[in-house]
Amino acid sequence: MFLGRIRRTPSAPVELVALRDGGLVSLADLGTDDPVxxxxxxxxxxxxxxxxxxxxxxxxxxxVFEPPVATCTKICCLALNYVAHAEESGMEVPPEPVLFFKPPSALTGHNRPVVAPARTSHLEHEVELAVVIGKVTRDLPAERWREAVAGYTVVNDMTARDLQLVNIGRNVPWDQSKGFDTFAPAGPYLATVDEVPDPQALELTLEVDGEVRQRANTKQMVFGIPRLIADLSDGMTLMPGDLIATGTIAGIAPLKDGDTMRATVEGVGTLVNTVKFRSA
Known part of the structure; x- marks a missing residue:
């Protein structure tokens, strides 16, 4: 089942829908727009x-698509979780999962523009599989990881690479380069767990205007989803609707104004967003 959050017009209220037979079934009468x-x-x-x-x-x-989660307290992102991406970044593969956060205010939906602020001139795409947390989760052992999962979605971890590299060079946090408004497009849908029996065997691709720039498989993760959920929930509470962006693959590259990105995770969906650079 594929659950989405949409508006019939830009000013209409958000309603919950499900994709079925190529169309959308309204679930508005069930009293919530929160699929989780x-x-x-x-x-x-x-x-x-x-x-x-x-x-x-x-x-x-x-x-009009909204992000597929109604309530999200944090977006947990994993850095350098694919060997080839670590190599292209000139970084060593980490011995433990490397976590950073995006704020929920960075979320935007399918077919919405990604707007780069005037302070950056170098924007890059990063396709990722995201885990949607379904229950309050803390200190969950890796072997029980499925208890925490409501489903999966596609995330494109947008990055102002010029700002990030400056801060890396100064040895200061670089979260801002990834946390601007619209820098966490997600969707189009929450794919429920029955649609994704093995999240560690999914093809990921990202195209820009028809050119394939990223392609790999989730089986190539350095740290798989069981380890990530166990590690993140060790001392930190994961809340329903929180997202775990499990890391991007090799092939990151600059974008220009007007580029259209198609981020696909096999069995989960294709997320489409167009890039807009804001003038100073």
Whole structure:
């Protein structure tokens, strides 16, 4: 099941939908626009039956997409979690997971523009599989990792590379280079766990105006999802709707104004966003 959050018009309220037979089934009457909360209250089987009993009433191309999570307290991002990406960055593969955060205010939806602020002239794409946390999670052993997961989505970890490299050179935090508004496009949907039986065997690709720039497989992660959930929840509470962006693959490259990015995770979805550079 693929659950999304949309508006029928830019000023309309957000409503929950499910993708079915090429169209969107409205779930607005179920009382929430939060797919994670609805999965928790209804359960996957009951909600799947509810979706199957309804007819699609909306066209994907005619709606405005919001991020697929209604409540997100933090976006946990993993750096250098693919060997080839570490090598292209001139960095060593870390012995432990390397975490940084994006603020929830960086989230934006499918088909929304990514707007680079005037202070940067070098923007880069980073396609990633994101885990959507489904329950309050703390100190969860790696072997029980699935208990924490509501589903998966696609994230494009946008980075103002010029600003990041300056701060790396100064040996100061570089979170701001990744935390601007619209720098965490996500979606289009939350793919529930039944749609992704093995998240460690998914092809990732990113295209810019039809040119493939990134391609690899999640099986190439240095630290897999069980380890990441165990590590992140060790002393830190993961909340429903939080995202874990599991790291990008090799092929990062600069973008220019007007470029259209297509970030795809096999079995999860294709996230499309166009780049806009803001003038000073």
């Amino acid at each position: 909360a609805l999965l928790d209250s209804h359960g996957l089987s009951r909600l799947s039956e509810e979706v199957a009993s309804r007819r699609p009433v909306l066209d994907e191309a005619a709606v």
